[in-house]
Amino acid sequence: MILKSLSDLREGGWAFISFAGLSLLPFLIPYAASVYLTMIILSTIIKYFTPDYETAMIKGYKRPVIGLSLCWRCKALKYRPRKSKIRHYDDYKTLEHSGSRGCWVCKTICDQFLLSKQHRESPPVLDNPGDLNVPRLLIWFARHTEIKEGYLDQLKEKSYSQYIYSSDPRSLHHDLSSNASFTIATDWIETCNKEHRCYQGQDSPLPTRVIDLSQEEPYLLVSNGLRAPYVTLSHCWGRKQTLTTTLSTLDERKSKISIESLPQLYRDAALITRRLNIKYLWIDSLCIIQDSNDDWSKESASMGEVYQFAFLTISALDSQDCHQGILTQRAPGDTESLKEDGTFIPLNTLQRPRRNVFKESALCQRAWVLQERLLSPRILYYSAAEMLWECLSCTARESSNRVTAYQPTLYEYQSYQCLDVKMQLILPLDENPSYPISPPSDWYIIVAEYTPCCLTRASDKLPALSGLASIFKRNTSYTYLAGLWEEDFANGLLWFAPIGQGQRNEERSIQPYRGPSWSWVSSNLRIRYKTLVFRKDAYAATDIKLLSSSIQHVGQNPMGEIASAKIMVQAYFQKLFYETQRGTRSCFLYDDEGKRCGSGILDFKDGESGAREECGGLWVTERRVWTFEYFDWDHTAPPAYLLHFLIIERVYDAVAGNCWRRIGLGWAMQWRTGFGTQRSDIVLV
Numbered sequence: 001m002i003l004k005s006l007s008d009l010r011e012g013g014w015a016f017i018s019f020a021g022l023s024l025l026p027f028l029i030p031y032a033a034s035v036y037l038t039m040i041i042l043s044t045i046i047k048y049f050t051p052d053y054e055t056a057m058i059k060g061y062k063r064p065v066i067g068l069s070l071c072w073r074c075k076a077l078k079y080r081p082r083k084s085k086i087r088h089y090d091d092y093k094t095l096e097h098s099g100s101r102g103c104w105v106c107k108t109i110c111d112q113f114l115l116s117k118q119h120r121e122s123p124p125v126l127d128n129p130g131d132l133n134v135p136r137l138l139i140w141f142a143r144h145t146e147i148k149e150g151y152l153d154q155l156k157e158k159s160y161s162q163y164i165y166s167s168d169p170r171s172l173h174h175d176l177s178s179n180a181s182f183t184i185a186t187d188w189i190e191t192c193n194k195e196h197r198c199y200q201g202q203d204s205p206l207p208t209r210v211i212d213l214s215q216e217e218p219y220l221l222v223s224n225g226l227r228a229p230y231v232t233l234s235h236c237w238g239r240k241q242t243l244t245t246t247l248s249t250l251d252e253r254k255s256k257i258s259i260e261s262l263p264q265l266y267r268d269a270a271l272i273t274r275r276l277n278i279k280y281l282w283i284d285s286l287c288i289i290q291d292s293n294d295d296w297s298k299e300s301a302s303m304g305e306v307y308q309f310a311f312l313t314i315s316a317l318d319s320q321d322c323h324q325g326i327l328t329q330r331a332p333g334d335t336e337s338l339k340e341d342g343t344f345i346p347l348n349t350l351q352r353p354r355r356n357v358f359k360e361s362a363l364c365q366r367a368w369v370l371q372e373r374l375l376s377p378r379i380l381y382y383s384a385a386e387m388l389w390e391c392l393s394c395t396a397r398e399s400s401n402r403v404t405a406y407q408p409t410l411y412e413y414q415s416y417q418c419l420d421v422k423m424q425l426i427l428p429l430d431e432n433p434s435y436p437i438s439p440p441s442d443w444y445i446i447v448a449e450y451t452p453c454c455l456t457r458a459s460d461k462l463p464a465l466s467g468l469a470s471i472f473k474r475n476t477s478y479t480y481l482a483g484l485w486e487e488d489f490a491n492g493l494l495w496f497a498p499i500g501q502g503q504r505n506e507e508r509s510i511q512p513y514r515g516p517s518w519s520w521v522s523s524n525l526r527i528r529y530k531t532l533v534f535r536k537d538a539y540a541a542t543d544i545k546l547l548s549s550s551i552q553h554v555g556q557n558p559m560g561e562i563a564s565a566k567i568m569v570q571a572y573f574q575k576l577f578y579e580t581q582r583g584t585r586s587c588f589l590y591d592d593e594g595k596r597c598g599s600g601i602l603d604f605k606d607g608e609s610g611a612r613e614e615c616g617g618l619w620v621t622e623r624r625v626w627t628f629e630y631f632d633w634d635h636t637a638p639p640a641y642l643l644h645f646l647i648i649e650r651v652y653d654a655v656a657g658n659c660w661r662r663i664g665l666g667w668a669m670q671w672r673t674g675f676g677t678q679r680s681d682i683v684l685v
Helices: 001-048 053-058 072-079 092-100 105-122 137-145 160-166 179-195 250-255 263-276 293-299 303-308 354-358 370-373 420-427 440-452 461-477 485-493
Strands: 209-212 219-220 231-234 279-282 312-316 379-382 389-391 394-397 403-405 540-542 545-553 562-579 586-590 596-602 612-625 642-651 656-668 680-683
Touching: 001 596, 072 105, 092 105, 105 137, 105 160, 105 403, 179 263, 179 379, 179 389, 209 485, 219 250, 231 263, 231 303, 231 370, 263 279, 263 312, 279 293, 293 303, 293 461, 303 370, 303 461, 370 420, 370 440, 370 461, 420 440, 420 461, 440 461, 440 485, 485 545, 562 596, 562 642, 562 656, 586 656, 612 656
Parallel strands: 231 279, 231 312, 312 379, 656 680
Antiparallel strands: 209 219, 209 279, 379 389, 389 394, 394 403, 540 612, 545 562, 562 586, 562 612, 562 680, 586 596, 596 656, 612 642, 642 656
């Protein structure tokens, strides 16, 4: 009975509420409508008096804007006649000053101008072009105002996306020695001086000797610690006779160097240096005594600092030798026409990536040039097609108005652009760095870029890299071991020469001595590293220990040419047999029971294809990999371990006696069962 009463009460209550709501509905609807209309009116009034300032400006600025101050020039924009332009501030600095004093239009223009520069230097990568943040007020301002300096001219004739993503070609000048061509180069240098911190030699002394260009007849100056800016030349010597300084001509060079006696490339370098108002020029063939081993050893050891502290490096990319100049008369191609002002529009230059320019140049095939390129903070390149610019902050090319800001990028083999490595090498150190400025992987990148290059003399293999090695040692405080570093010794052993390298000689028997077998220096082939292909989070372990080392150098340079070298290491050793495949350096490895246990790449072609030769395996590193990366997709399987080991063979050395030499690099997949059972002390030569 009670439950029934409660049910009746509930039904009655809901009925009363429904009746009351329906009876009040005629009164609530007009009230709600009046509130809604009042809110719309207030919102409209607020928007009218406080519109979005960009919209207000772009639509003609006909309405009052409350709470935003304007300078008198921006107020005048309100009264501009239709389809006409009003003179605004002449330069960006004045505009920026007005914005700092409170004018919201000037400040917004400045902010959006900086945003547009950032977009242009580093174009955003977008899946949807509509996501691009367009600075509308800046574009409107560029098209409706007159500015004397014209720094916004490029925004007037094209859409913003075209401004950001287009190649923006620039006419090339027929005469590279013309004032117009020099203006492009000096603009790059002046921009770097004002906006960047690339130049490193403000307080550094001149090299030991420089060419003094302050007088009509140049001469060789012994600097004696004099401090002044200087320019360096990076060039190919070529096969033709070049002008050099020797012990017999040293005094004559100190007296004068006749302009007529200089090869054409040296004359052009001197002209460029003088046009830049720099007094001193450094050219290796003239500033190093070529027939003095002591002077050559001393100067080659400090060559890294010569380029690092230079005001500018002039790079003659396509000059085959010093007799081929760089300030030439460029002729337009068959499909290009020369204009009356001496310029022409290049048709194919912008489609040619920078890396191809370097890859196809004669200069970048020369081994000595790598350290010149990586240690020069600012380089002005002269190629057959155009001038190019590179500093620590940006790159540019003559055929384009675009300047590309430096961006960290992942390394690609033979990219010819290692700006990340260059930044770490050149940037000044803190007083007491607590960690290496240059990571070990940077050295492997340097070796990978260096080894495809050519040398006239095999004995220059290490001297040509000694400048880079010196800077790397300064940055890391590591100990140098014939192209490797003691503190990263195990990873440094994991070099290999990829198969199929064309015309390069792969026979060990006719190779001159360059360095010990365990160092990449011993090879004449292009070198790569296993350490550059693994994920950073891959677990790695090593148990090889360097017990001792003995390295004898030919000269005074501790990072130069090697007479002999040996090391003693302690590691797990296993007896193996290798069998080469199809006349290549690729091989299979077998244990002493004849079971295949791994693969490898030999450093040289040795033995006949298909014949099994006895060798040894010296355990270096062990890296954890998941089996589904190499075999079937099986997440239940335990992790596997990829072992890397040196393939070595027993030899007799006149100095070291019975010892071993490296003949290749091997690898094997094993289930954490270890590599061999015996740890041994091994002498490697």
